[in-house]
Amino acid sequence: MEIANGIYSLGQRRGGRVHAFLVDDGHDLTLIDTLADDDARRVLAALRHLGRSPADLRRIVLTHGHRSHLGGLAALKRMTGATVYAHAWEADIIAGERRAQPVTFRPTRPVRTWWRIYHLQLGINFGLKPHVPCPIDVAVSEGDAIGPLQVLHTPGHSPGHLAVYWPERRTLIAGDAIATWPALAAGWPAFNLNPRQERASLRRMAELDVAAIGVGHGEPIVRDAAETLGRVVGMA
Numbered sequence: 077m078e079i080a081n082g083i084y085s086l087g088q089r090r091g092g093r094v095h096a097f098l099v100d101d102g103h104d105l106t107l108i109d110t111l112a113d114d115d116a117r118r119v120l121a122a123l124r125h126l127g128r129s130p131a132d133l134r135r136i137v138l139t140h141g142h143r144s145h146l147g148g149l150a151a152l153k154r155m156t157g158a159t160v161y162a163h164a165w166e167a168d169i170i171a172g173e174r175r176a177q178p179v180t181f182r183p184t185r186p187v188r189t190w191w192r193i194y195h196l197q198l199g200i201n202f203g204l205k206p207h208v209p210c211p212i213d214v215a216v217s218e219g220d221a222i223g224p225l226q227v228l229h230t231p232g233h234s235p236g237h238l239a240v241y242w243p244e245r246r247t248l249i250a251g252d253a254i255a256t257w258p259a260l261a262a263g264w265p266a267f268n269l270n271p272r273q274e275r276a277s278l279r280r281m282a283e284l285d286v287a288a289i290g291v292g293h294g295e296p297i298v299r300d301a302a303e304t305l306g307r308v309v310g311m312a
């Protein structure tokens with residue numbers, strides 16, 4: 077699905093309806109997050125579908141070091157040689173040298189909505205099915221540019237969480253700072269390590285001019301994006 081000119085959403089059921097985003101800036105391709113599958117088959121299929129080859133993928137940006145977003149990383153790095161970008165705080169988790177920060181065991185209410193992600197809460201706490209480790213190449217943070225994309229440091233869900241904004245296309249990739257599945261939320265509540273930082277990060281995002289928002293879990297927001305972002309700020 078093309079959520080804005082040159083920005084494609086890739087999703088899968090596994091990993092909590094996880095989504096990644098392929099950005100074609102007219103020169104190179106940049107992938108934001110890598111979905112849950114270790115073999116990256118959905119990303120490779122998307123490249124084929126666009127008539128591009130793995131070698132066209134020049135950059136991989138990771139919003140943060142959680143399992144669902146890192147599945148295809150090692151395979152894609154091996155196949156494409158793409159430069160891997162992430163925040164320094166997440167780098168040793170992505171490289172497999174440190175486990176992701178545990179989250180609460182408490183189920184989120186209403187349980188009839190949030191039981192759908194409870195297995196992921198357990199997974200992160202027990203380090204189940206770890207990703208294939210892969211070192212990052214470049215540490216980035218607030219104010220850095222990756223091609224036409226602006227990097228925003230948006231902590232809260234995790235300390236080194238990044239969002240990516242393409243001003244010209246009015247598109248924000250919010251990562252896990254916003255979820256649309258199993259319900260619209262200011263990130264999955266059980267996973268937000270620092271709610272105060274999360275609120276501040278969302279307020280900053282709400283100042284951007286947005287027509288489309290890609291999120292880490294659930295379908296992208298392509299209608300009434302600014303209004304929806306305003307609602308999410310109110311939930312945080």
Ligand SMILES: [Zn+2]
Pocket residue numbers: 140142233252267
């Ligand atoms: Zn996450």
Ligand SMILES: [Zn+2]
Pocket residue numbers: 142144145252292293
């Ligand atoms: Zn996630």
